[in-house]
Amino acid sequence: MKLFLKESKNLYVKKLDNNLTNYAEKVERLDKWRDMAFDFHYDHLKGNSFIIAKYANGDIKRIPLSKRGSKFYAWKQNNRLLQIQQDLDKIAKTETVGDNYLFTNMLFLTLTGKYDKYNMESLCKSYLKIKKELPKFIRQQRENKKVIKLFKNLTDYIIGIESFFDGGGHCHLVLVFDKPILCERKYTDKEKKKYVWRVPDELRDNLRSRWDGNIDVRGADTAAVGSYLMKEIGKANHVEAAVKREMERREQGITPDMITKKEKAQYIRDMKKIWLYYFAINLNFRVLQVSQSLSSSKHRLDYSLNNSTNSNVETKPEVIKLLYVPASVAVRFKFFQPYSGLLKPDNVDYSLISDWFDSSPPKDVVEFCGRDVFGQLAGYLAELAVKRKKRKERNSQDSSVSKGRAKKPHMRFK
Numbered sequence: 464m465k466l467f468l469k470e471s472k473n474l475y476v477k478k479l480d481n482n483l484t485n486y487a488e489k490v491e492r493l494d495k496w497r498d499m500a501f502d503f504h505y506d507h508l509k510g511n512s513f514i515i516a517k518y519a520n521g522d523i524k525r526i527p528l529s530k531r532g533s534k535f536y537a538w539k540q541n542n543r544l545l546q547i548q549q550d551l552d553k554i555a556k557t558e559t560v561g562d563n564y565l566f567t568n569m570l571f572l573t574l575t576g577k578y579d580k581y582n583m584e585s586l587c588k589s590y591l592k593i594k595k596e597l598p599k600f601i602r603q604q605r606e607n608k609k610v611i612k613l614f615k616n617l618t619d620y621i622i623g624i625e626s627f628f629d630g631g632g633h634c635h636l637v638l639v640f641d642k643p644i645l646c647e648r649k650y651t652d653k654e655k656k657k658y659v660w661r662v663p664d665e666l667r668d669n670l671r672s673r674w675d676g677n678i679d680v681r682g683a684d685t686a687a688v689g690s691y692l693m694k695e696i697g698k699a700n701h702v703e704a705a706v707k708r709e710m711e712r713r714e715q716g717i718t719p720d721m722i723t724k725k726e727k728a729q730y731i732r733d734m735k736k737i738w739l740y741y742f743a744i745n746l747n748f749r750v751l752q753v754s755q756s757l758s759s760s761k762h763r764l765d766y767s768l769n770n771s772t773n774s775n776v777e778t779k780p781e782v783i784k785l786l787y788v789p790a791s792v793a794v795r796f797k798f799f800q801p802y803s804g805l806l807k808p809d810n811v812d813y814s815l816i817s818d819w820f821d822s823s824p825p826k827d828v829v830e831f832c833g834r835d836v837f838g839q840l841a842g843y844l845a846e847l848a849v850k851r852k853k854r855k856e857r858n859s860q861d862s863s864v865s866k867g868r869a870k871k872p873h874m875r876f877k
Contacts, residue, residue, distance in 0.1 A: 489581045492581060493580070493581070493629075494718075494719065496583070496630070497719065497734070500737050500738060500741045501705075501706060501709045501710075501737060503741060504532055504702045504705075504706050504737060504740065504741065505706050505710065505801065507530075507532060508527065508532060508533060508702070508703065508706065508801035508802075509790075509793055509794060509799070509800075509801040510793070510794055511527050511528060511530045511533065511790055511793065511801065512527075512528045512787070512788060512789050512793070513525055513526065513527050513528065513787075513788040513793055513801075514526040514527075514785060514787055514788070514840065515785070515786040515788060515816055515819070515820075516782045516784075517782070517783055517784045517785075517786075517820050518780040518781065518782055518783065519780050519781040519782075519783050520780045522780065523805070523806045523813075523817065523820070524803075524805050524806065525800075525802070525803055525804065525806060525816075526803055527703075527801065527803050531740055531743065531744055532701055532702040532703070532740045532744070533701060533703060533803065534701045534703050534803045534804075535803065536701065537700055537701035544751075547621065547753055547757050548686070550756075550757050551619075551621075551637075551639070551686045551757070552686045554568075554618070554619065554639060555568070555569060555639075555683075555686035556568045556643055557569070557683070557684050557685060557686075558643070559684070562648070563647060563648045564645060564646070564647055564648070565645075565647075565648070565660050565682055565684055566643040566645055567644060567646060567660070567682045567683055567684060568641065568642065568643045568644065569637060569638065569640075569682070569683040569686070570636075570638045570640075570644070570662065570680060570681070570682060570683065571635070571636070571637055571680075571681050571682070571683045572635065572636040572637075572638065572670070572678060572679065572680050572681075573634070573635055573636075573677075573678070573679040574593070574600075574633060574634045574674055574676060574677070574678050575633040575634075575676055575677045575678075576592055576633075576675065576676030576677070577676065578631040578632075580629040580630060580631060586630045586631055586632075586742070587746060589631045589632040589633075590624070590632040590742045590743075590746055590748060591746060591748075592632075592676075593624055593632060593633075593634045593748075594746070596674075597622065597634065600673055600674055601617075601620070603673050616641045616642050617638060617639070617640055618639050618640060618641050618754075618756070619638075619639040619754040619756055619757055620636060620637065620638050620639065620752075620753070620754050621636065621637040621751070621753050621754075621757065622634065622636055622752040622753070623635045623636075623750065623751055624739070624743070624748065624749075624750050624751075625739060626734075626735045626736075626739040626742070627735065627738075628731050628734050628735060630738045630742075632739075632742065637683070644662060644663075644666070644682060645663065646660035646661060646662055646663075646681075646682030647660070647661050648660060648661075649661045659681045660681055660683070660684055661680075661681060661682070662680050662681065662682055666680070667680045700736060700750075701736070702733075702736050702737055702740050703801070703802050703803060704733075705732075705733035705736055705737055706737075706802075707802050708729075708733065709733070782836055782837070783832065783836075784820060784830065784831065784832045784836070785830070785831040785832070785836045785837070785839075785840055786819060786820070786824055786828055786829070786830055787828065787829040787830075787831070787840060787843065787844075788828050789827055791827060792826075792827050792828055796812070796815065796825075798811050798812045798815055799812050799815065799816075800812050829843060831843070
């Protein structure tokens with residue numbers, strides 16, 4: 464983490480972290496961090512390879528390849544989550560006893576910790592704490608004599624990491640056991656309309672004693688508890704739309720304090736996604752982690768790309784031509800936008816991309832036309848993957864040889 468904080472050009476840290484006392488200066492810093500995060504994601508999305516499809520009806524659609532934060536990545540993630548939810552439905556066991564008791568083999572946990580939203584290092588630690596200490600937390604439960612019988616029966620888990628609006632991290636867990644746990648209904652309001660299923664006090668206290676922070680533990684009365692994570696980490700969880708809205712606000716000169724109440728809820732959701740993927744990419748952690756038995760089937764690339772262009776297979780127009788735009792080309796053209804979807808005539812880069820189809824595309828852009836254009840594309844991308852693998856192996860061999868040569872003079876003096 465120290466290396467990340469020291470070398471990253473994106474993070475506004477170092478001199479002022481522990482010296483700010485003026486509230487106006489703190490707010491100014493948060494605004495700079497906010498702009499920094501949006502700029503980072505714009506550059507991150509643009510540093511991707513794209514597929515541009517032209518349909519028989521004249522429509523042009525841009526499809527970014529799978530990269531964290533893009534719509535295509537979220538679409539593929541959502542397919543995986545749907546499979547996980549189906550598997551969870553099969554192993555869930557819940558049964559109510561009377562009005563106040565529930566037998567369930569699933570627990571839903573929320574783990575949070577303290578952090579300083581005006582200190583970037585503190586925000587980073589809120590995620591690194593989850594990344595490093597959560598496996599230790601689960602392992603400790605297996606060694607805890609008071610709950611060892613229960614956690615020895617832990618069969619599956621789902622871990623979902625999320626961000627708060629101000630950038631701090633927290634975590635949700637779904638734990639699945641092969642034996643049920645008796646939970647009691649506890650009302651959370653005076654009208655007795657809202658309630659939660661509380662686990663036995665001994666189990667709850669032991670879990671809380673093993674985590675340095677706040678932890679909420681409750682029983683799950685349905686497998687749909689996984690749907691909460693599916694909703695937060697599924698197909699809607701990408702930063703493309705958030706970045707696009709922010710860039711439009713900048714063009715109009717709209718600052719965060721000028722956002723209307725109607726748009727505030729959407730802005731809060733956007734910031735949560737922006738911070739989550741900003742830290743996930745820079746600190747290298749997975750937003751979603753599942754046990755091995757809850758793995759999903761793989762999808763063919765050509766099938767995924769073809770279905771991501773239009774969900775209605777029957778009315779989908781024919782794709783007559785494809786352009787593969789590598790990241791080097793996307794970055795080189797200033798007006799090339801990193802967003803997916805149909806291109807409209809009022810898009811900044813519409814005329815640029817239209818010219819690529821009408822005339823010859825720029826160097827390094829590969830064109831596919833004729834029959835089975837997606838099959839041609841998949842074959843080309845497979846060839847690129849093989850070349851990258853060979854290049855990586857060759858570079859690693861060269862580096863090992865150079866290291867060996869550097870050591871030889873030292874060996875002579877021994």
